[in-house]
Amino acid sequence: MGMIYEDFYKEIKDAQGRIVDVELSYGEDFNFAYDVMDRFASEVPGELALLHKTADGRVTRFTFGDIKRLSDKAANALKGLGVGRGDSVMLLLKRRYEFWISILAIHKLGAVAIPTSHMVSAEDIRERMKLSGAKVVICVNADDICDKVEEAVNGLSATMVVVGDRYKDELGFGNLVEGAGSSFARVKTSVSDPMLYYFTSGTNGAPKAVIHDFSYPLAHIFTAKCWHGVKPGGLHLTVADSGWAKTAWGKLYGQWFMGAAIMVYDYEQFYAGDMLRLLEEEQVNTFCAPPTIYKYLVLEDLGRYDLSHLHFATTAGEAMPKEISAKFKALTGLTVREGFGQTETALQVCTQVDGEQIPGSIGKASPLYRVELVDENNKPVPAGEEGEIVIVPKDGKRPAGVFAGYLGDQEQYDEVWEGGIYHTKDMAVQDENGNFFFVGRNDDVIKSSGYRIGPSEVEDILMRHPAVFECAVTGYPSKNRGALVKASVVLRDGFVGDNKLAVELQDFVKKRTAIYKYPRMIKFEATLPHNANGKILRSAIRRADYAK
Template sequence: MQKEKFSSYPEFCEKYKIEVPDNFNFAFDFVDKTAAEDPTRLAMIHIDPDGVRAEKDFEFFSKASSRLANGLAKAGIGKGDRVMVILYRRIDWWVSMLACHKVGAVPVPSPNLLTVKDIEFRVNFAKIKSIIAEDSVADRVEEANASCPSLKVLIQAGKGKLAKGWLDIDGLCAENSDSFPRPADCAGGDDALLIFFSSGTTGQPKMVEHTHTYPLGHYTTGAYWHDLEPGNIHLTLADTGWGKAVWGKFYGQWMAGATVFTWDFRGKFNPAELLQIIADHKVTSFCAPPTVYRFMIREDLTKYDLSALTHCTTAGELLNASVFEAWQEATGKPLYEGYGQTESTLQIATFPHMTPKPGSIGKPCPGWDIALIDVEGNKCAAGEEGQICVRIDPAKPVGLFNGYLDEPEKTASVMVNGYYQTGDKAWMDEDGYYWFLGRTDDLIKSSGYRIGPFEVESALLTHAAVIESAVTGVPDPVRGQAVKATIVLADGFVGSAELTKELQNHVKKVTAPYKYPRVIEYVDELPKTISGKIKRAEIRAKDEEKYK
């Protein structure tokens, strides 16, 4: 694909269009096509858990995915069958995803932290037919298997011992041809491509279905938000069990001509190791959640040669101005923020031809007609708070999900009056930049004021004692709700009445005084989903009992 150049945001919106070929299938129409035209083009630089570097070209991914596709087909996996993929950042994940695309199966990328109960729920809810799992996860899959009647084919990756009835992914690939011609009934276009389970911050996760046109929506992500050019090396720090992996480690980056850099670390990331990886392997483009940058700026960045780094982006949660400023001061690189959901590709972003405003998620992407709508259904003027809504009439933008599978009521509840309602609130300034406020359920109503948790969390994070915080509302007989902060302290700090007073006064100075937390609780860690999102609903539920 050829990247067009635009000199301004208005020109970008006016001229940029995503062309959607008939019956598009990423595995055949991009990967195999690229392998045929430029077989040695570098697709991936991979660093395994032992630090060993491997380089893989498009010929490798074309042939390896065809071998696995043949193996899946022989095992009885075909068009429309759902395949749960529970793999770390090993190369097998990309091969498995492409193989599913080729046979028309529908992969369900899933995190390796799933419990037996999680696996049972998801397999039965989604009617999963096959699981491709990491050897360290296989025992949990095996335990769940007895309660999962739809499961027929189990495939293991890694060197662990195979349980009875399991297939080995390496053996499955080795015994099959590296040619897999496009089937006559090839999946593509509006057929199901993949399913994500939503993170479940407010209840049971939902099944989010995307079609084969979905990868095309991520060209905007790779070519324009990540600002990638052919030959660039891009690292998105994301787990392969969640949507951010295909946002930053797959479709858009390859279509933009870049090499995907994959660091297969296990467990929690170490900021010093990450910085060394970026420096040693000359990563040119980097994307991570603000929390990662927050940890990185606590390191001595002068120890690392980051001169190859040309562009930095962030998403997944809101960026605090203090983190933006510290990173830019240390590296000379601003952070370009973006916003989207499991249900979509990139919706709103700060692009390279725009001046970043610290804390703003940017402006709507070309092809995305975004409106802020208030509770009465009216469009909001500049400065007014409203729900982020995406126009879907007369047509949905490329990259927006089909709906929540098997839950038509939930789908109908968010597809209202020609708009998809995201459930997120924001306001827009006079320059057209959007400022995220949080989930509609997370807003705090106190003494007539509407307070977004992010505003208070941002203020708290500018204090040296705070490493992480979650702000919620607790019942208050006078105010309706009082602002509460649940705080994880940095090393060397201990919760006390004196520190509480200091933090309250700090917030009063940084933001409007009425927003300060009247209640502060210190904890060792915040409750989070397995994707790392704070479960404010869980905090609120506990506080309803505590403060009633």
């Protein structure tokens, strides 16, 4: 199999063999769908590109040749609906394989894809369509998604296309694609054209649309090769819904650049045993999932599963409890390597394939970026001191993988680039060896009686207590202290959430960290709010508390 990624990607190494820089080279008309996917279809048409498996065991395999043929037909179908260069198409497809066919077709048209979570409301869909001017919405007929889309498009000049079972008289994706022509001539596109809009929640106001251009996929070669450990001909599984940027990180660009196949597990309800059976049966080589998934996996009897084909495991999205990492390694022999980035960027910080995962660290800066920690005046902070994670352009230009703007909001974009550096609004500490330790979002950081308290540290301690299955630490409004440290705790089976246990948990934290960090409030919950990728939503807990 040809190493296509090498035509675009070059690593600069020091005398010790460590990657110190990455050079990306590409033409003004670079387009991932044509220059990577169609090239694989030409060179190795029969190689596996996508393996889709449903929870009830139905397996569909797509070769690179299949993907080209279907994406060409889908591009013709969308062109027939009036979609052209610069137009936008919204996708609400959960984990259906049509997502991959659709997004490549949209890329081929030079149009903009808007991957969207199925969890949004009809009002959210409508607001996003109005801001983006979406011409078409492709949605799966599952849950109440079609009802929401139908309500949202009412009165707008947008076409609804339905994947799966027929919905009223709306157009069916399968019929459209089947009836479309199979030859599609390359459309002229520019690498600086918008390619993706990802709507992401800010600290206030309506969700903002992050704009990524056609150069964005190139930044994920490093993600797949050096973090996930993906190899040509391998099979990679990232646990993520197609509506989230984690799909772009782990189920799309970098993995295909490397000539690997993407494993898609299409499930409604997560069961750890099912996931482990999948890893065993399909012989998955590389795996990435949020910490929440690992919390459930280590509760299973991992010795019952043959995971000998699994070479690397990674995690991102929130802090990984140290004891979960330690337990997973003890049970499987695999180190879970951490990473950090945002919807606005590619992978910024990680423990590379050949690097040492320091307990509690999110890793070292990606060689793609110059990542620093700064104070309120944009001055670098010394090792051991907390600062905001920022990206400093190496040559004064916006680095690859960093977003090109917020749709219709130049003011907010200028704000995050204040001082000529990109502000993540995430806080961390760096040790003298260059390892970053995540503290929390600027707005997750709890300010109590003059102290700044990172929720991850307190959560990490609570997770060591045998009664705690899951927890989230947030600030609770206080007239005297600014905020109190509050812990929302989900207990393991067999434990009772009473006052005695609350005091025990408080003492447990007091003994292991500075006294001012212990949770003065402990609330026992049946569940915690999560997004579709399993990340705990501290912001939802905070909002509910501040509303009171």
